[in-house]
Amino acid sequence: MLQIKYIRDNKQEVVDRLKIKNFDAAQLIDDLLNADEIRRSAQKQLDDTLAVSKQLSKEIGQFFKTGQKDKAEEARNKSTELKAKAKDLEQQMSEAEKDVEKILLEIPNLPHPSVPTGKADTDNEITYEEGELPNLVDGKLPHWELTDKYQIIDFDLGSKVSGAGFPFYRGKGARLQRALINFFLDEAINNGYLEYQPPLMVNEASGYGTGQLPDKEGQMYHATEDNLYLIPTAEVPITNIYRNTIQKEEDFPIKNVAYSNCFRREAGSYGKDVRGLNRLHQFDKVEIVQIQSPEKSYDTLEEMKDYIANLLRKLELPFRILRLCGGDISFASALTFDFEVYSAAQERWLEVSSVSNFESFQANRMMLRYRDKDGKTQLAHTLNGSALALPRIVAALLENNQTAEGIKIPKALIPYTGFDIIN
RNA sequence: GGAGAGAUGGCAGAGUGGUUGAAUGCGGCGGUCUUGAAAACCGUUGACCGUUCGCGCGGUCCGGGGGUUCGAAUCCCUCUCUCUCCGCCA
Numbered sequence: 001m002l003q004i005k006y007i008r009d010n011k012q013e014v015v016d017r018l019k020i021k022n023f024d025a026a027q028l029i030d031d032l033l034n035a036d037e038i039r040r041s042a043q044k045q046l047d048d049t050l051a052v053s054k055q056l057s058k059e060i061g062q063f064f065k066t067g068q069k070d071k072a073e074e075a076r077n078k079s080t081e082l083k084a085k086a087k088d089l090e091q092q093m094s095e096a097e098k099d100v101e102k103i104l105l106e107i108p109n110l111p112h113p114s115v116p117t118g119k120a121d122t123d124n125e126i127t128y129e130e131g132e133l134p135n136l137v138d139g140k141l142p143h144w145e146l147t148d149k150y151q152i153i154d155f156d157l158g159s160k161v162s163g164a165g166f167p168f169y170r171g172k173g174a175r176l177q178r179a180l181i182n183f184f185l186d187e188a189i190n191n192g193y194l195e196y197q198p199p200l201m202v203n204e205a206s207g208y209g210t211g212q213l214p215d216k217e218g219q220m221y222h223a224t225e226d227n228l229y230l231i232p233t234a235e236v237p238i239t240n241i242y243r244n245t246i247q248k249e250e251d252f253p254i255k256n257v258a259y260s261n262c263f264r265r266e267a268g269s270y271g272k273d274v275r276g277l278n279r280l281h282q283f284d285k286v287e288i289v290q291i292q293s294p295e296k297s298y299d300t301l302e303e304m305k306d307y308i309a310n311l312l313r314k315l316e317l318p319f320r321i322l323r324l325c326g327g328d329i330s331f332a333s334a335l336t337f338d339f340e341v342y343s344a345a346q347e348r349w350l351e352v353s354s355v356s357n358f359e360s361f362q363a364n365r366m367m368l369r370y371r372d373k374d375g376k377t378q379l380a381h382t383l384n385g386s387a388l389a390l391p392r393i394v395a396a397l398l399e400n401n402q403t404a405e406g407i408k409i410p411k412a413l414i415p416y417t418g419f420d421i422i423n
Numbered sequence: 424g425g426a427g428a429g430a431u432g433g434c435a436g437a438g439u440g441g442u443u444g445a446a447u448g449c450g451g452c453g454g455u456c457u458u459g460a461a462a463a464c465c466g467u468u469g470a471c472c473g474u475u476c477g478c479g480c481g482g483u484c485c486g487g488g489g490g491u492u493c494g495a496a497u498c499c500c501u502c503u504c505u506c507u508c509c510g511c512c513a
Contacts, residue, residue: 040472047482054494058442064441065441075493
């Protein structure tokens with residue numbers, strides 16, 4: 001959520017910058033500032049009324065103490081009048097406040113100046129590419145056939161027991177999952193991240209805090225009986241740890257890592273995108289989250305990018321980095337880089353990580369602040385990134401490393417898997 | 424699931440209708456003292472909104488929401504959470 005003060009002072013700039021996100025904010029912002037004006041004028045009147053009424057109440061107390069009953073009665077009547085007026089003003093104010101809040105929740109974060117214009121993912125800017133694309137012999141199989149061949153992931157069984165998008169991992173497939181999770185966690189810990197195991201269900205306030213609600217309501221599984229949401233990413237519980245807190249600047253950067261299952265309804269997805277491991281309703285992900293001061297948050301974003309690149313390097317996967325264009329970047333993000341690995345049998349790039357700086361957008365929603373050097377409280381910046389999401393990593397590992405003898409495990413993983421080939 | 428108790432400032436802990444944003448202690452910050460430090464002493468110490476160029480001024484906030492009252496941390500309703508006992512249970 002953008003800060004109302006900023007919009008007030010930089011109306012045109014906000015409208016212009018949101019155009020990069022293909023978001024026409026002009027009307028919305030007029031409505032917003034209008035509601036804001038109503039709110040402020042109502043508050044001014046309300047405050048003045050309350051000030052008088054408060055004073056009166058004190059006097060009434062005094063009158064009663066000193067036995068001046070008549071004066072007390074008189075003041076009491078006057079106060080009753082004021083009270084009615086205050087109630088009315090309060091109503092006005094809270095309605096205008098709701099309008100302001102509602103509109104603010106609909107306005108996306110401002111894109112960073114480096115975000116390229118564009119409508120769709122085809123307009124994303126490839127900023128970096130590394131690794132040789134594997135040149136496989138004929139007879140290469142897509143991962144969903146390899147998983148069958150070696151009986152390491154069973155999609156049909158998942159469909160039977162749960163539904164599409166809920167696979168069973170078995171044997172070496174299950175161990176590979178476990179190995180990747182441990183590998184990613186160990187790497188993060190060695191890079192100064194603190195490990196958390198978060199709850200997998202969160203309340204409504206947390207959903208709003210990180211911005212999944214209200215705009216992505218339909219993407220989360222919702223347990224209506226208890227009004228809890230299954231998390232779509234560990235970002236939600238981990239970032240919400242800091243909801244309504246004031247941090248110390250000297251504690252920055254706060255670096256957290258969490259492995260979790262992630263649950264996504266993926267309503268509206270279809271076709272080759274959902275084949276095999278490409279898109280699941282439940283998957284595993286290790287997520288890194290950082291809280292940082294505004295001055296340093298973009299350095300932190302670079303550091304996180306380097307960290308993720310290094311993971312992919314260790315897994316010996318060819319990858320590229322994309323700077324997301326205005327049309328593809330998420331609602332809450334100011335700047336996002338996607339990491340894609342090349343999956344050799346599908347012959348396509350698969351997104352395995354997304355690392356973003358949300359600046360103060362999430363922080364403002366959840367009141368995550370810090371005390372700066374001058375002792376002033378201000379909004380912190382939040383960042384997060386996948387490090388990494390498992391399914392597509394597994395897809396690429398299987399496809400790229402298939403040989404006549406079986407699927408070879410990259411060196412860095414062998415200590416974790418305990419085997420060097422799946423056959 | 425049943426019965427009971429509770430939720431106050433960074434922490435601990437008073438406060439049951441009238442200058443209570445809130446005693447007191449600890450912690451934090453500033454100062455005196457000291458070569459330095461500790462101790463001691465003195466002072467200071469919340470967040471948010473509005474208003475102001477600024478000093479400041481006004482308002483709101485004692486778990487969340489609603490109500491009673493001229494006036495509520497204090498009374499009532501409701502929700503959430505915590506604790507104790509019973510039941511169930513990985």
